[in-house]
Amino acid sequence: MSWVIVSLAAATMLAMALVLSFVLGWANRAFHVEVDPRVDSAIEVLPGANCGGCGYVGCGEYAEAVVENNVPVNLCTVGGKSCTEALAAVMGVEAEVSYPWRPVVHCGARYADRLGRTVYKGEQRCGPANLVTDIQGCTYGCLGFGDCTRACDYDAIHIEDGLARVDYRACVGCGACAKVCPRNIITMAPFKQERMMVVECSNLDAGKDVKAVCKVGCLGCKACKRTSGMFAIVNNLSTINYDNYTRENLESGLLAARKCPRNRLVFVGVPSEQDILAVAEEDLPDVIEPDFKTSVDDTEWRG
Known part of the structure; x- marks a missing residue:
């Protein structure tokens, strides 16, 4: 009698296996999605950092966007020029030149x-x-508690004496520090040269109000604007017109930096050599401006 039960169980298991095999085979054919083999090839040449610097969630999503939506192949800041060239080869297109984008701390x-x-x-x-509105007098400046440092996977930004400082030799331009800064004083800027002049301030208040809260903040005095066509004063703050940022105009820019009473026109940079691409024909944006926020911009008021 026992052998009958065993045989019945074995037959039942075999029948179930055959049915499930049939169902799985049918499902595989019915729901199969054809994947472009170039997606896998694109994923292989990407660095796998999944940093989001390209604007996509990860390398896999960026690879799909490149293959399926013809997204530019030069958006990977971590991979740099070699990655751009490899992606271009996968897609059979010419490698597009681009700037290496790096963070700038406007304070x-x-x-x-x-x-x-x-x-x-x-x-x-x-x-x-x-x-907290009264944590420091300047509602635009760096808070110095290191959210940017913790967000960086490359140990490329540190807090020194309460101020965020970028190590451009370690920075890959992923943009994580800029995304996490609650005051948006860290912005991503295209580096056409190894060292770029920037305005190290973000205070939009009038000069007398700046003096009341900071010893080094931009006063909006217009000395830079009068000295060089590279500069403009926007909302009481000096800004650099990067469309006029050329080697020829840098001489007047250096003179403007020397005339700045607060010494806020400084050079930052030195990306790695592999990131300095051939950009002679590419146009710079007119002005690189941070999207500043104060302590209360995102506050939800109740009462």
Whole structure:
């Protein structure tokens, strides 16, 4: 009798296996999605950092966008020129030139330069601290609690004396630091040269109000604008017109930097050699401007 039960169980299992095999085979044919083999090839040449610097969630999504939507092949800041060329080869297109994009910190005030600072005992992060309106006099400046440092996977940005500083030799341009800064004083800028002149300030207030909260903030005095056509004053703040940023105009730009009473026109940079692409024919944007936020811009008021 026992052998009958065993045989029945074995037959039942065999029948179930045959049915499931049939169902799985049918499902595989019915729901099969044809994948362009170039997607796998594109994924193979990407660095696999999944940093999001290209604007996509990860390397896989970017690879699909390149193959299926003809997205430019030069968006990978981590892979640099070699990655651009490899993706171009996969797609059978000519490698498009691009600038290496790197972060710029639009603040130069260290602890000793900040006026009106108060003792902050809350969570030691920039996000929560940004909601406290009186943490420091300048509502535009770097908070210095290191959210950008923690966001960087390449150890390329550090807090020095309360101020974020970029190590451009380690930076790959992923943009993680710019995305996490609650005041948006870290912006991504195209580097046409190894060293680029920038304005190390973000305060949009009038000069007398800047003096009240910072020892080094831009006063909007227009000395730079009068000296060089590279500069413009926008909302009381000096900005650089990068369309006029040429080697020929740099001489007047250097003179303007020397005339700045607050020494806020400085050079930053030195990307790695592999990131300096052939950009002679590419146009620079007119002005590289941060999208500044103050302590209260994202506050939801109740009452």
